[in-house]
Amino acid sequence: MxxxxxxxxxxxxxxxxxxxxxxxxxxxxxxxxxxxxxxxxxxxxxxxxxxxxxxxxxxxxxxxxxxxxxxxxxxxxxxxxxxxxxxxxxxxxxxxxxxxxxxxxxxxxxxxxxxxxxxxxxxxxxKSTEQEDLMTKRAYERSDKLGSKDKDKRTSRPQGEATTKENYTKFSIHIHQILAQVKDKPWVKRLPPLKGDPSKRDTRKYCAFHGTHGHNTNNCFA
Structure with missing residues (x-):
């Protein structure tokens, strides 16, 4: 003073x-x-x-x-x-x-x-939002990198249920929740429609990533 x-x-x-x-x-x-x-x-x-x-x-x-x-x-x-x-x-x-x-x-x-x-x-x-986006992107990249190692194995199987022998990144939340957060990001690329007869797919299961029936989102290899 x-x-x-x-x-x-x-x-x-x-x-x-x-x-x-x-x-x-x-x-x-x-x-x-x-x-x-x-x-x-x-x-x-x-x-x-x-x-x-x-x-x-x-x-x-x-x-x-x-x-x-x-x-x-x-x-x-x-x-x-x-x-x-x-x-x-x-x-x-x-x-x-x-x-x-x-x-x-x-x-x-x-x-x-x-x-x-x-x-x-x-x-x-x-800063918090940017950090969350970065962490989500890195988690997606790690998952994609892990999945690419078994690409040849996956293409020889139906794209339905994942087997318990596969080793994928373990997330703290379900995959469908992650998808809901990152689906509009520019680095998320959608795959072409699933092959096969749509009428033969299990309509009780729906994949939000593929946008069609046949398997659940949480069990989606892609």
């Missing part, structure tokens, strides 16, 4: 939990302001920042605060305008700041923090 202006802005750029006592605060503060000569920068530096396409909102705000801390006597209204100008026009935070242009800089940072939390969740969700 004793810090003001650029010093307080600098303080808010520190990593959470970094400061455990006053001695630590004194150390990092002295190191920040005596270990290098801080070049004077003008307000153009703020307007030239801009959020990078692959940069998270939280990283952009942190970088903005750090740059603002290097500008002596930076006007809060100009800083508020600059932080909005650095956002893509279609960004939700840009819309929010445009609709509430009378906010103080502190209020702008508070609003940005709310959007940063949402952005963090979005990035985490995207």
């Amino acid at each position: 004793t810090l003001r202006g650029a010093a307080q802005d600098w303080f808010h750029t520190l990593l959470s939990g970094l400061i455990s006592n006053f001695k630590k605060l004194a150390y990092v503060f002295t190191k920040e302001y005596t270990s290098y000569q801080m070049m004077k920068k003008n307000l153009d530096h703020l307007y030239n920042l801009g959020k990078k396409p692959d940069e998270s909102l939280r990283a952009y705000i942190k970088r903005f605060k750090a740059k603002k801390a290097n500008i002596v006597g930076c006007d809060d209204r100009i800083a508020s305008s600059a932080i909005k100008e650095g956002l893509p026009a279609e960004h939700n935070l840009c819309h929010e700041l445009t609709m509430t242009s009378s906010q103080t800089l502190a209020e702008v940072f508070t609003t940005a923090e709310r959007y940063a939390l949402w952005d963090d969740d979005r990035i985490a969700s995207k």
Whole structure:
């Protein structure tokens, strides 16, 4: 609470939990302001920042605060305008700041923090989905690789029931559940229709992968 202006802005750029006592605060503060000569920068530096396409909102705000801390006597209204100008026009935070242009800089940072939390969740969700897709694809590739070793054996048998002597990848869920998750992926290739007389197939069994009767999805070699 004793810090003001650029010093307080600098303080808010520190990593959470970094400061455990006053001695630590004194150390990092002295190191920040005596270990290098801080070049004077003008307000153009703020307007030239801009959020990078692959940069998270939280990283952009942190970088903005750090740059603002290097500008002596930076006007809060100009800083508020600059932080909005650095956002893509279609960004939700840009819309929010445009609709509430009378906010103080502190209020702008508070609003940005709310959007940063949402952005963090979005990035985490995207990574989780990509990881799940990758794991599913790898599981499919392992299964396909294992199955290709017995291709010649399979073509000499009916495509009906799998024998208990075959060794296939063991999944934690049923094959029909995996198929439901990956059926629309571009790397899933459907096989041509089954050969043979359709009227002679067991209509009590249906394969969702082949889209026809004759065997169950969970016992499908393909």
